[in-house]
Amino acid sequence: MNSEYEVVVGLEIHTELCTRRKAFCGCPNNFRVPPNTNICPTCLGLPGALPVLNPEMLEFALRACLALHTRINQRCHFDRKHYFYPDLPKAYQISQKYRQIGVEGFITIETDDGSEKQVRISDVHMEEDTGTLAHAEAYVRKGTSTVNYNRCGVPLLEIVSHPDMRSIAEVSSYMHRMRDLLDFLAVSDCRMEEGSIRYEASVSLRPFGQEEYGTRVEIKNLGSFRSVEQALEAEIHRQKRILASGTPLRQETVLFDENLKETRPMRSKESSSDYRYFPEPDLPPIVISDELLNEVKRTMPPLRDTVMKTMIEDHSLTPYAAEVLTASRALADYYRDAIRAGGKEMAVPVANWLQNTVLGFLNETGVEIAACPVSAQELADLVRKVEEKKITANAAKTCMRESLSGKGPLKDLLESQGEAVSDDTQLMQWVGDVMAENPDKVEAYRGGRTNLIQFFVGQVMRLSKGRAQAQKVKELLERELGG
Ligand code: ZN
Numbered sequence: 001m002n003s004e005y006e007v008v009v010g011l012e013i014h015t016e017l018c019t020r021r022k023a024f025c026g027c028p029n030n031f032r033v034p035p036n037t038n039i040c041p042t043c044l045g046l047p048g049a050l051p052v053l054n055p056e057m058l059e060f061a062l063r064a065c066l067a068l069h070t071r072i073n074q075r076c077h078f079d080r081k082h083y084f085y086p087d088l089p090k091a092y093q094i095s096q097k098y099r100q101i102g103v104e105g106f107i108t109i110e111t112d113d114g115s116e117k118q119v120r121i122s123d124v125h126m127e128e129d130t131g132t133l134a135h136a137e138a139y140v141r142k143g144t145s146t147v148n149y150n151r152c153g154v155p156l157l158e159i160v161s162h163p164d165m166r167s168i169a170e171v172s173s174y175m176h177r178m179r180d181l182l183d184f185l186a187v188s189d190c191r192m193e194e195g196s197i198r199y200e201a202s203v204s205l206r207p208f209g210q211e212e213y214g215t216r217v218e219i220k221n222l223g224s225f226r227s228v229e230q231a232l233e234a235e236i237h238r239q240k241r242i243l244a245s246g247t248p249l250r251q252e253t254v255l256f257d258e259n260l261k262e263t264r265p266m267r268s269k270e271s272s273s274d275y276r277y278f279p280e281p282d283l284p285p286i287v288i289s290d291e292l293l294n295e296v297k298r299t300m301p302p303l304r305d306t307v308m309k310t311m312i313e314d315h316s317l318t319p320y321a322a323e324v325l326t327a328s329r330a331l332a333d334y335y336r337d338a339i340r341a342g343g344k345e346m347a348v349p350v351a352n353w354l355q356n357t358v359l360g361f362l363n364e365t366g367v368e369i370a371a372c373p374v375s376a377q378e379l380a381d382l383v384r385k386v387e388e389k390k391i392t393a394n395a396a397k398t399c400m401r402e403s404l405s406g407k408g409p410l411k412d413l414l415e416s417q418g419e420a421v422s423d424d425t426q427l428m429q430w431v432g433d434v435m436a437e438n439p440d441k442v443e444a445y446r447g448g449r450t451n452l453i454q455f456f457v458g459q460v461m462r463l464s465k466g467r468a469q470a471q472k473v474k475e476l477l478e479r480e481l482g483g
């Protein structure tokens with residue numbers, strides 16, 4: 001049954017842009033504050049209030065268009081999309097319908113067999129977000145709903161693909177690559193759990209070899225990679241079942257029920273004429289000068305591929321390490337800052353420390369790298385001290401863990417730990433003490449049980465409170481015990 005039909009998927013992505021202010025007014029672009037506090041006459045659509053385009057939104061949109069290789073319409077404009085919903089006080093959304101900022105680009109994704117292919121982007125356009133409704137929150141009286149307008153006017157970028165994906169795995173690769181792109185461009189904070197990227201998928205099936213597309217169903221309101229994948233799985237299954245029974249599919253819009261893992265009809269699809277689009281009369285047409293375009297090109301942040309390449313070629317990291325350290329832009333930036341502070345010769349040891357100690361801690365505690373209690377500079381200093389054998393790796397690790405858990409600044413913890421001891425007189429003192437305390441083990445060692453060396457090293461390390469150089473201790477012990 002699986003081989004009868006080819007899956008055809010297109011994806012629309014809405015991403016909130018992390019500009020400082022909203023799209024068309026001076027309100028801070030932060031809706032995670034008490035309800036209805038980040039609002040003004042403009043984003044509420046009160047009579048007489050006029051929108052003004054935030055230049056930062058334009059710049060962010062241009063970055064995305066450039067990274068997605070679209071043609072850029074240096075003259076474009078906004079349009080009104082009319083519909084009524086309580087979270088949309090103006091009863092229209094400012095969007096781009098007739099002349100979007102970017103058209104016809106592509107993004108490269110990985111296919112099921114590991115090769116790469118291009119998925120065409122039909123357009124990239126700017127629009128504004130709506131408010132939110134609250135039904136179940138503690139402050140809402142049972143049986144009622146309240147509306148919060150904080151999110152009204154938050155800048156959105158909508159990226160629409162052609163129906164070029166042929167499997168759920170391809171869709172997954174598309175979503176990951178797109179998230180990386182938006183993250184490394186620094187245009188979105190990509191917090192899926194807070195809804196900063198949302199998806200709509202259109203799915204159809206057709207017999208293999210058939211040119212013409214089958215009837216398309218749109219799945220709305222998907223908030224995570226997982227829900228997109230699960231919704232597609234359910235919808236593909238449903239369509240196959242209907243087609244197998246000989247019934248024609250209806251073109252419609254469906255919602256995905258996360259609990260039941262099934263899609264159900266929402267409404268038959270409006271045609272775009274239902275929205276009564278027309279050019280937004282309150283905003284002048286957008287004119288993108290060559291100067292602006294060149295400036296945006298000149299200041300484009302490097303994408304993930306480029307950052308990985310630098311790590312591998314300039315910093316001698318393994319492809320695996322480069323992949324781990326570019327899992328997010330914040331992490332890649334942290335690494336870059338540590339290398340800037342510590343010098344290029346620290347590139348490999350800093351990468352190791354970051355992967356083995358810092359990321360381990362962050363994963364365990366769920367703390368984000370941006371909130372890491374140890375700064376990039378502090379990490380670089382610590383690694384340098386270890387490399388120069390001023391402290392032992394063990395002591396450094398202990399201090400690092402303590403500082404990460406909030407027990408104080410790394411510098412203070414390192415000072416209280418004391419410098420590494422490599423002075424022979426002091427080390428010999430500890431070696432002598434340990435041998436005197438364990439005459440039976442000394443005898444056993446000399447009788448051939450040389451693996452007891454680990455026991456002796458451990459005892460000396462304990463006496464030194466971790467400050468002794470383990471290698472040096474081992475050498476001294478071998479010399480003393482051998483005689
Ligand atoms: Zn406002």
Ligand code: MN
Nearest residue numbers: 014095127158
């Ligand atoms: Mn939209």
